[in-house]
Amino acid sequence: MNVRDLHDMPHDAEPPGADILAGEYVLGVLDAAQRAEVEQRIARDPGFARLVSQWENRLAPLLDSLGTEAVPAHLWPRIRTSLGWPSVGATPRAWQRTGFWQGMTALAAVVALVAVLARRDVVPVAPVAPPVAVTPTTPAEPEQATRPVTPLLHDDGSPGWLASVDKAHGKVLMVPVPAPADAAGRAPELWLIPAGGAPRSLGLVSINRAHTVAVPDMLRDALVNGSVLAITLEPSGGAPQGIPTGPVIAKGDIANL
Amino acid sequence: MPELDTADTGASRRLDELLVQVATGDRQAFESVYQLASGRLFAICLHILRDRGDAEDVLQDAFVTVWHKAAQFDRAKASAMTWLSTLARNRAIDRLRAAPPRPLDDLSVAEEIPDFAPQPAQAAEHASDRERLDDCLDTLEPRRRSLIRLAFLDGASYDELARRIGAPLGSVKSWIRRGLGQLRVCLER
Numbered sequence: 553m554n555v556r557d558l559h560d561m562p563h564d565a566e567p568p569g570a571d572i573l574a575g576e577y578v579l580g581v582l583d584a585a586q587r588a589e590v591e592q593r594i595a596r597d598p599g600f601a602r603l604v605s606q607w608e609n610r611l612a613p614l615l616d617s618l619g620t621e622a623v624p625a626h627l628w629p630r631i632r633t634s635l636g637w638p639s640v641g642a643t644p645r646a647w648q649r650t651g652f653w654q655g656m657t658a659l660a661a662v663v664a665l666v667a668v669l670a671r672r673d674v675v676p677v678a679p680v681a682p683p684v685a686v687t688p689t690t691p692a693e694p695e696q697a698t699r700p701v702t703p704l705l706h707d708d709g710s711p712g713w714l715a716s717v718d719k720a721h722g723k724v725l726m727v728p729v730p731a732p733a734d735a736a737g738r739a740p741e742l743w744l745i746p747a748g749g750a751p752r753s754l755g756l757v758s759i760n761r762a763h764t765v766a767v768p769d770m771l772r773d774a775l776v777n778g779s780v781l782a783i784t785l786e787p788s789g790g791a792p793q794g795i796p797t798g799p800v801i802a803k804g805d806i807a808n809l
Numbered sequence: 810m811p812e813l814d815t816a817d818t819g820a821s822r823r824l825d826e827l828l829v830q831v832a833t834g835d836r837q838a839f840e841s842v843y844q845l846a847s848g849r850l851f852a853i854c855l856h857i858l859r860d861r862g863d864a865e866d867v868l869q870d871a872f873v874t875v876w877h878k879a880a881q882f883d884r885a886k887a888s889a890m891t892w893l894s895t896l897a898r899n900r901a902i903d904r905l906r907a908a909p910p911r912p913l914d915d916l917s918v919a920e921e922i923p924d925f926a927p928q929p930a931q932a933a934e935h936a937s938d939r940e941r942l943d944d945c946l947d948t949l950e951p952r953r954r955s956l957i958r959l960a961f962l963d964g965a966s967y968d969e970l971a972r973r974i975g976a977p978l979g980s981v982k983s984w985i986r987r988g989l990g991q992l993r994v995c996l997e998r
Contacts, residue, residue: 568986575989579957580898580964584906605886610996612891613939614961615898618856620848627865628843631872637836 574603578611638732699725700809702781704802712783712802713757715742719775719809722767730760738785738798745782746774753794757783779806820845821888828889832879839876846890847872850897857901857964859911867904871897902964910969945995953988960985 568576576582577590594601632638704713716725726742734740742765743751752774754765767775784791785798824845830838850871854864874896882892946954956974959965967985971978 571993572986572989575993576985579960579985579989580902581960581967581970581985583966583968584903587903587906608895609887609891609938610942610993611961612887612894613942614958615849615853615894616939618849618852618962621852621855623847623851623868624861624865627847627869628840631843631869634869634873635876 570600571603574600575607578604578607700807702804702806704781704783704804706802715781715804717775717806717809719772722769722772722775724754724765724767724775724781725762726757726765727762728757728759733759734785736785737788739788739790740783740801741786741791741796741798743782743784743796744771744774745780746776747778747780749774751782751796753791753796756786756790775806775809777807777809780804781806821890824889825884828875828879828882828892829884831876832882839879842875842889842893843872846893849890850893853894853898854901856962857898857905863904864901867900868897871900874900898964905964906966910972941996945992948995949988949991953984953991956981956985957988957992 567573573590577587582590590604594604699716699718702715702717703711704715706712711729712731713729714727716727718724724742739756740759742754742757744754744767745751752771754767754771757763757765780803782796782800782803784796784800786796791797824842827838827842827845831842847868851864851868854867854871855861858864858867871893875893878896882889886892887895946957949957956970959973960970965973967978967982970985971981974981
């Protein structure tokens, strides 16, 4: 028996070399304590980290055999919440993707609101209409009895604004579905686009308050069926050259005038 | 199948670019990464943890980490899908190790270990890498091959593997280490 025999241990009882250890770590066979040790070594030993990364690339194709699994819908909102992001995104894109049903509920609410607002200066035509609908604070105007409502819809079909066009007086009542302001500080601008014509600005509109927009005399002729009302996001002072520069976030066709 | 490969490379490159954008704080890119990768990452977590609630927790945790650490992604070192899968898989294994050992009857010992089935284009990373790994695994003796697949896909520890196949721990370690060594030699050939 010599010294050499003492060292002649079975191969597998020896600690594995760095490359095999890296392979064991990536394979996932180590226990919690060993994993923690290996992770510390990855952090301080770039050569070892490279071995680990090579094993990750070698073995990753095995994961193809697992395919994909449907992720429950509640997980994305949970992730947003844990990142501290608003549950309904403040970015314009997320804003456009407001849920369809949420949008439809808001639409119903806005339609009701428009009905109330419109009643303030509309003479009831139905004989059974309650006379209290006419409020004395509003000066009586000789107007048409009803006005069509044009919904300006986001790409996903949810309403952004309702526009009630009063052609006779050159006014458009704009009622927004309240939404977060654009994260980039841009403001919504309303455009009237005659069929086949260029967009003409009707000015900035509010994202949370109903208000009337005056239509310049020269544009009144464009308040006809077939024209389009559209909203773009523009610099806070409005589109600089009177030409839209930002993305269209909502639009609707004027009809039933 | 060159067409499939081209499609793969395109999708894979797009995911790489999105993940690079996430590092700049682009929330839209992050949402796209989630849409493109979450299904695959969820499958990985679920396979390891075998519990939907646990897998959801880990997936959530993994994506929060992706948002904060996307800058560590280096496309020269790995594809985005590999980086994401590795991150999620490591989280799932850490969670598994933190829990008490699974009772054996929860794990089917005679479980069919999935072989490579033809995968749709979007699931495949690089078909050629996969074929090469498959070819090299095929050169291993069946026991080593099975153990390596089982360990990697289930995240099973040496202890668990030994219990599952009813073999001594030392033997399992030996088989896997030798298998890994052979695999590397073959893949570098």
